[in-house]
Amino acid sequence: MPRYRAIVEYDGTGYFGFQRQRDDQPTVQSRLEDVLTGLAGGEPVRVTGAGRTDSGVHALGQVICFELTWRHREEDLLRAMNANLPDDIAIKALIECSETFHPRFDARRRAYEYHVYNAAVRSPIRRLRSWHVARSLDVERMNEAAACLIGVHDFATFGQPPQGENSVREVFVAEWRREGEMLVFFIEANAFLYRMVRSIVGSLKLVGEGSWTVADFEEAFRACDRARCGTVAPPHGLYLVSVCYED
Known part of the structure; x- marks a missing residue:
């Protein structure tokens, strides 16, 4: 399955950090995964981030990756994600990447x-x-x-x-x-x-x-x-x- 790498900007004010919480409190990761799962026709999509920012912390250049079956262009996926994300989260760039890429462990x-x-x-x-x-x-x-x-x-x-x-x-x-x-x-x-x-x-x-x-x-x-x-x-x-x- 194709793997994608994206740069995400977000205002962390309304979120309990980046990482998904067990009690379903709003997080950036959960919002991203909900949108991608919808684009995948209900098939769960898991997002991995480079940094687990805390509650209230913002990002101009968070890096994520995820696997998704997508039969259109990369720019169409970027537009589709931004069309469905809330106003305080935006995908700034997106490319298909190596299946071995990991945003946290590969970071220098x-x-x-x-x-x-x-x-x-x-x-x-x-x-x-x-x-x-x-x-x-x-x-x-x-x-x-x-x-x-x-x-x-x-x-x-x-x-x-x-x-x-x-x-x-x-x-x-x-x-x-x-x-x-x-x-x-x-x-x-x-x-x-x-x-x-x-x-x-x-x-x-x-x-x-x-x-x-x-x-x-x-x-x-x-x-x-x-x-x-x-x-x-x-x-x-x-x-x-x-x-x-x-x-």
């Missing part, structure tokens, strides 16, 4: 962004897509602290690995940029631990507001102790931006 790099709305007054428009921090944050100091994340390290302070795996990861990029009142943290790594990005952002926020020094952040990081993590940033500011493969 993943990139996330975290958005912080750094203004004295909250923004109702941005409230579900960024973390409002009223206290002024020092981007230069946060970038100084973030620099120690680059390379191969044990990130046990900032997350929990899947069962049977260790907490060592390689981070390629970790930096903040200011876009007016919005601060954007971009991080790219070979893989991420559970809640790793949100834990890093929350701890860097403590540096930016002056509650922690850069040395405090580095000391907590090197301790490899989850109890040393600072604040865990809320999920609604997090975006899965892209997933990269060798091809």
Whole structure:
């Protein structure tokens, strides 16, 4: 049976994460599978994703794959899926792929962004897509602290690995940029631990507001102790931006 690979964008506000839940709560995976099952004439279709984003987390470039008997063009399948998906989920690109392709295990790099709305007054428009921090944050100091994340390290302070795996990861990029009142943290790594990005952002926020020094952040990081993590940033500011493969 043909296997397809697709890039999915979604607003995670109304979903209990990407992965299907046992109690039938709305998830991105369940919506995708329901649509594909309908296109398959009722034959169940299973979707596999590159990342299991949490409740409220968004994606600009989630990668999925699925098997489907489809007798039309790829672009027709893309249009058919988008015509049946809710407005907060969209298929951005779709191609037929190798039957051995796996979006999670074949991934070589993943990139996330975290958005912080750094203004004295909250923004109702941005409230579900960024973390409002009223206290002024020092981007230069946060970038100084973030620099120690680059390379191969044990990130046990900032997350929990899947069962049977260790907490060592390689981070390629970790930096903040200011876009007016919005601060954007971009991080790219070979893989991420559970809640790793949100834990890093929350701890860097403590540096930016002056509650922690850069040395405090580095000391907590090197301790490899989850109890040393600072604040865990809320999920609604997090975006899965892209997933990269060798091809």
